[in-house]
Amino acid sequence: MGETEGSLQGMTALVTGGTKGIGHAIVEELAGLGAIVHTCSRTETELNDCLLEWKAKGFRVTGSVCDVSNQAQRENLLNTVSSQFNGKLNILVKNY
Helix, strand or coil: CCCCCCCCCCCEEEEECCCCHHHHHHHHHHHHCCCEEEEEECCHHHHHHHHHHHHHCCCCEEEEECCCCCHHHHHHHHHHHHHHCCCCCCEEECCC
16 A cells, blocks of 8 residues: 555554444554554453454554553553554544
8 A cells, every 4th residue: 555645654543442333443444544553442352353353354453451441551551552663652542
């Protein structure tokens, strides 16, 4: 996929609550436009199912289990994302 208007190639994104509903649709849209996406879910099973689905579609999506209402888990999520994206986060979608 070449650089086109609307392309998010090379961009990084974090979408909280990305395994259901609007969050799931946002992950798919961002990944479909070429972004590298990390998402989180409170439920490991849901997260793993979605990660397999996105991998089958060729999307670059990773994820972690996190309850964003828990400060320690939020901090861990941000550390994970910072490490994974080498400190570069272009897009943040706070969905929960």
